[in-house]
Amino acid sequence: MKHTISVLVENEFGVLSRISGLFSGRGFNIESLSVAPTMETDLSRMTLVTRGDDRVLEQITKQLNKLISTIKVVDFTGGEYIERELALIKVSTDAESRAEALRIVDIFRAKVIDVTPKSYTIEITGAPAKINGILELLRPMGIKEVVRSGPVVIGRGAKGVVG
Amino acid sequence: MELTGSQILLESLKLEGVDTVFGYPGGAVINIYDDLYESSIKHVLTRHEQAAVHAADGYARCTGKVGVAIATSGPGATNTVTGIATAYMDSIPMVIITGQVPTPLIGNDAFQEADMCGITRPCTKHNYLVADIRDLARIIKEAFYIARTGRPGPVLIDLPKDIQVKSHKFNYPDKVSLRGYKPTYSGNIRQIEKAAKMVLSARKPVLYVGGGITLSAADDELLKLVEQTKIPVTTTLMAMAAFPQRHPLALGMLGMHGTFYANMSVTECDLLIAVGARFDDRVTGRIDSFAEKAKIIHVDIDPTSIGKNVEVDLPIVGDLKDTLGKLSGCLNQKPELLEDLVEATEEWRSAIGEWKERHPMTYRPSKSVIKPQFVIEKVSEMTDEDAIITTEVGQHQMWAAQFFAFRRPKTFLTSGGLGTMGFGLPAALGAQVAYPERQVIDISGDGSFQMNSQELATLVQYQLPVKIVILNNNYLGMVRQWQQMFFEKRYSQTVMELPIDFIKLAEAYGATGLQATKVDEVEATIKLALETPGPVLMNFKVSREENVLPMVPAGKAIHEMVLAS
Numbered sequence A: 001m002k003h004t005i006s007v008l009v010e011n012e013f014g015v016l017s018r019i020s021g022l023f024s025g026r027g028f029n030i031e032s033l034s035v036a037p038t039m040e041t042d043l044s045r046m047t048l049v050t051r052g053d054d055r056v057l058e059q060i061t062k063q064l065n066k067l068i069s070t071i072k073v074v075d076f077t078g079g080e081y082i083e084r085e086l087a088l089i090k091v092s093t094d095a096e097s098r099a100e101a102l103r104i105v106d107i108f109r110a111k112v113i114d115v116t117p118k119s120y121t122i123e124i125t126g127a128p129a130k131i132n133g134i135l136e137l138l139r140p141m142g143i144k145e146v147v148r149s150g151p152v153v154i155g156r157g158a159k160g161v162v163g
Numbered sequence B: 001m002e003l004t005g006s007q008i009l010l011e012s013l014k015l016e017g018v019d020t021v022f023g024y025p026g027g028a029v030i031n032i033y034d035d036l037y038e039s040s041i042k043h044v045l046t047r048h049e050q051a052a053v054h055a056a057d058g059y060a061r062c063t064g065k066v067g068v069a070i071a072t073s074g075p076g077a078t079n080t081v082t083g084i085a086t087a088y089m090d091s092i093p094m095v096i097i098t099g100q101v102p103t104p105l106i107g108n109d110a111f112q113e114a115d116m117c118g119i120t121r122p123c124t125k126h127n128y129l130v131a132d133i134r135d136l137a138r139i140i141k142e143a144f145y146i147a148r149t150g151r152p153g154p155v156l157i158d159l160p161k162d163i164q165v166k167s168h169k170f171n172y173p174d175k176v177s178l179r180g181y182k183p184t185y186s187g188n189i190r191q192i193e194k195a196a197k198m199v200l201s202a203r204k205p206v207l208y209v210g211g212g213i214t215l216s217a218a219d220d221e222l223l224k225l226v227e228q229t230k231i232p233v234t235t236t237l238m239a240m241a242a243f244p245q246r247h248p249l250a251l252g253m254l255g256m257h258g259t260f261y262a263n264m265s266v267t268e269c270d271l272l273i274a275v276g277a278r279f280d281d282r283v284t285g286r287i288d289s290f291a292e293k294a295k296i297i298h299v300d301i302d303p304t305s306i307g308k309n310v311e312v313d314l315p316i317v318g319d320l321k322d323t324l325g326k327l328s329g330c331l332n333q334k335p336e337l338l339e340d341l342v343e344a345t346e347e348w349r350s351a352i353g354e355w356k357e358r359h360p361m362t363y364r365p366s367k368s369v370i371k372p373q374f375v376i377e378k379v380s381e382m383t384d385e386d387a388i389i390t391t392e393v394g395q396h397q398m399w400a401a402q403f404f405a406f407r408r409p410k411t412f413l414t415s416g417g418l419g420t421m422g423f424g425l426p427a428a429l430g431a432q433v434a435y436p437e438r439q440v441i442d443i444s445g446d447g448s449f450q451m452n453s454q455e456l457a458t459l460v461q462y463q464l465p466v467k468i469v470i471l472n473n474n475y476l477g478m479v480r481q482w483q484q485m486f487f488e489k490r491y492s493q494t495v496m497e498l499p500i501d502f503i504k505l506a507e508a509y510g511a512t513g514l515q516a517t518k519v520d521e522v523e524a525t526i527k528l529a530l531e532t533p534g535p536v537l538m539n540f541k542v543s544r545e546e547n548v549l550p551m552v553p554a555g556k557a558i559h560e561m562v563l564a565s
């Protein structure tokens, strides 16, 4: 089963490799990983998506917690949370397809952020499923490049996750 | 007062109570060595950095203190890795200091540069690259704190040369603040009460005790619990000395080379109380048949150990000393139930007694060739079971665990988790440095001995009277045993084709070499060695194709043992 986990870590030298090394060393899989500093500059927040049964997930959270640099681990799966991913998509366009491309962009509430006679570069945010959706529709036109950030998540409601 | 980085290091070590370090110099630590020249800290020069780390490890295992080792950058540092991994697998508190190239050169493939933080990340509890002299004192403080608290382990500090030279005001912090590190010491009382209930209603309980008991210094609490409940105790390789092996409730070791009765007890028990053990595959055999009929209580300070290999019915995270003490307390509040328990488990103990009678831990004695087990028995007897025993890895290690009747904690130092050949001699060296007056003996194999035999020089230089028992079968015996049992005796690369003259080797270093080739020479050889001052190597030519039994073949359940005939 897929799990989305937030890890609050000390924003220090080598911390990313501690986390990624833990996953590779113990044979846990990482589907995506995104990292950035938080409001507290000495903390970083990682969001990672992984897969495994309950036993594996229990080990993953325990092992993450065991790292000295880890402050907090939250597995959002099963709870109420909002998930967003950013994608930048470069799609080939010609006279025929340009209008159709714009229509798709409109429907998905995406944005065209760069234009050439032969291409559009599109920016879209949303749940990963929405991004998969637009990619599906744009695919026939010819996608030249896709960059996805990997999802980040935040819990619903008034309470925040802090260190 | 301003001190240089290397002075800060040494002053901090003193404040941590370190009086002895093990190490080997080089360009990237030359400043530290210059300050050591006139320091009150004693430095022991081993002949290899791996040995320095094993020596610090042996020192830590027998004293319970944090062992400290120093090595230079690059090759010196990479030589420490096996030592660090050995300590990590057995949760030994250590601080390893490696020199590093000057900070401006890091990442440039500078001379003798190795990314030690990268290399040791998976085999240290934590590690540091000191990037700023202002952080140095704090880092040392944290390193010692992390090494010795919670589930102990080695911590590496990589110290660039320019930082050793720079000056800064020395202010050793008296507290650490690590938001991400707060080990749970106190076992949850509700869980402990539940455990007490489970214990009281058990009819076939067994205690399965691991190295954590030594790390937590909870031997007394364990003994008390056993006296109170009369629950039989099986110990892992790491815990053989943590419970007196001559105690009537001692079942000896369990697992691959465990006793018949320990393995049967675990297979048949209805309650398994695992304390400070981690269900290693060498212990469990086929995992789905391990303690199949039992409810499992698992007490450990490291939450990741619990539920990792087997599902447990009652997890308790906490320090064993605290938890076992509280458990005894809970049980004491119900004296009648406790009495009932002792009575109701009588039958179980006599069943175990029958197993013990049917298949005792034994071997077939011989008058014509020296049996390795016999040598161990003699060493055990003739040292009053009070020596500090270290081992290498192989058959001799298993025989030491099976036939030495340990009776005092911290007297069996062996590489359990990593299984490192070459550990025993330097570990003995470290133990002898810690306790100059005690008898320290390395039980070795002819193969393993050659992995760190250069440490004979260190023993002689520092006049460390370590006695070395080589059970010489002229084989990499443990591997040969597998080849015999599972590869049709195809002894591929396990015959030590070149027989070493170990006596000459010992003498070349200025140590004493003795040899026994006949059964009736064994006792006299041990006696002479124990009476001879200084390091002594004893070469026992033992029966070559002796096997370690019982044995649970890989992939089998632990009750499916091949037994001694």
Ligand SMILES: Cc1ncc(C[n+]2csc(CCOP(=O)(O)OP(=O)(O)O)c2C)c(N)n1
Binding pocket: B392, B393, B394, B395, B396, B397, B419, B420, B421, B422, B444, B445, B446, B447, B448, B449, B471, B473, B475, B476, B477, B478, B479
């Ligand atoms: C550093 C290292 N290399 C290889 C091994 C694999 N190994 C395990 S036991 C063994 C044989 C040890 O031979 P010896 O020291 O003579 O002991 P014996 O089994 O003969 O008593 C080997 C090669 C190991 N444990 N450690």
Ligand SMILES: [Mg+2]
Binding pocket: B394, B445, B446, B447, B471, B472, B473, B474, B475, B476, B477
């Ligand atoms: Mg051998």
